[in-house]
Amino acid sequence: MKKELITIDLGSNSFRVLKFDCLNFKIVDEFHQVVGLADGLVNSGMISFEAQNRVIEALKSSSEKLKFDPKDAVCVTTAAMRKANNSNEVLNFLEKNSGAKFRIIDAEEEARLTLLAIKYALERENLKSEKFMVLDIGGGSTELTVSLEDKSFTRSFDFGIVTMTQKSLKNGDLFQDLDKRKEEVKEFLNTLDFDIKDFPFVATAGTPTTLAAVKIGMDYFNYDKDKINGMVLEYLDLENGLNILKNKTIEETTRLVGKGRVEFMEVGTYIYKMFFDVLGKNTSIVLDDGLREGVAIDCALKMSGKA
Incomplete structure (x- = not known):
């Protein structure tokens, strides 16, 4: 079982990274940056090349700060990528240029993972x-x-x-x-x-x-x-x-x-x-906890056989 895990939540505006201690279920470090993934999406139906490059830059900055290889991170993305007509091309571009492999999750899975994080947060508080x-x-x-x-x-x-x-x-x-x-x-x-x-x-x-x-x-x-x-x-x-x-x-x-x-x-x-x-x-x-925490907790539970 991995001791630490990196999870990434690529939202419609924010890019959020978490380094998580899977053994003790604790946050080790984190990173947040506004990338504006959905800029112009309403009118064009597309995720712009500029937005894609901002995500690449955020991946570079976060991997340097938290010291991880993007290809090893558990990466999810949500509404903007669900709606975009060019989502497959964007996912391929991100993987090719950073190694990060993002998975588009549906709204139900997004809610489930967020709820998981909130339950743990309420207990913590x-x-x-x-x-x-x-x-x-x-x-x-x-x-x-x-x-x-x-x-x-x-x-x-x-x-x-x-x-x-x-x-x-x-x-x-x-x-x-x-x-x-x-x-x-x-x-x-x-x-x-x-x-x-x-x-x-x-x-x-x-x-x-x-x-x-x-x-x-x-x-x-x-x-x-x-x-x-x-x-x-x-x-x-x-x-x-x-x-x-x-x-x-x-x-x-x-x-x-x-x-x-x-x-x-x-x-x-x-x-x-x-x-x-x-x-x-x-x-x-x-509560500050959300999807990236839920992804980390979910992964940790599965690795420990508790899920």
């Missing part, structure tokens, strides 16, 4: 995990999973911060689109045969974690996930976050949320608010 809801706001899709003991119910929605920014925000249709999406979420909730009123509302991915950081005055360059994990955001915190981001200069907001993420934070926050409204929640628990 000494939070109850018998029943809860987890929201994962991605760049190209958004997943809501309701977990009840050993059962889970998931719906993947065909919108995310990147696609909604490129389509609805720029067309001036953001709020109309959000209203339509709200009905999709309600439709999913109506399929459940139990009441979710007492289910804690957990949120992961960049929008919730960034809003949590903004709340405590932490900027992108001093981000500390240990201070973010388990934080509780109130609905008012989202309003305050929006006001802060709207009233600061581009230089100040870039320092707060990171390069390549400024334009998406507004839309991400509105999506987050929409789920607060539909779910009837006033608070949300924020």
Whole structure:
């Protein structure tokens, strides 16, 4: 059994790498970079050559920092690659130029692995995990999973911060689109045969974690996930976050949320608010853990024979 494992999550906007201790189920090191994989995807249906090269550069930088060979990493990619007409060509290009072999996972597998990470994170933070809801706001899709003991119910929605920014925000249709999406979420909730009123509302991915950081005055360059994990955001915190981001200069907001993420934070926050409204929640628990952690835990469990 390998002692350490590298997992890579190539999302629609972010590239996230994890070095994981498989024996002790602990994070050793990590790497994050904005690569903008889905830039222009809404209009062209294609992942651009520029975006592909940004991924190659991120693979080079991360392998140097974490000291690994990309061909040995467990690499997954999600919504942007699921949607792109040239995904096979892109996967071949990445493997040829870096050695990294990415696997496109479907929305159900993405939700399963994220849920696995969240369950472990809740246990680590000494939070109850018998029943809860987890929201994962991605760049190209958004997943809501309701977990009840050993059962889970998931719906993947065909919108995310990147696609909604490129389509609805720029067309001036953001709020109309959000209203339509709200009905999709309600439709999913109506399929459940139990009441979710007492289910804690957990949120992961960049929008919730960034809003949590903004709340405590932490900027992108001093981000500390240990201070973010388990934080509780109130609905008012989202309003305050929006006001802060709207009233600061581009230089100040870039320092707060990171390069390549400024334009998406507004839309991400509105999506987050929409789920607060539909779910009837006033608070949300924020966790930094997500897909890359889930992939690592899943692999470690399989290697140990516990899966």
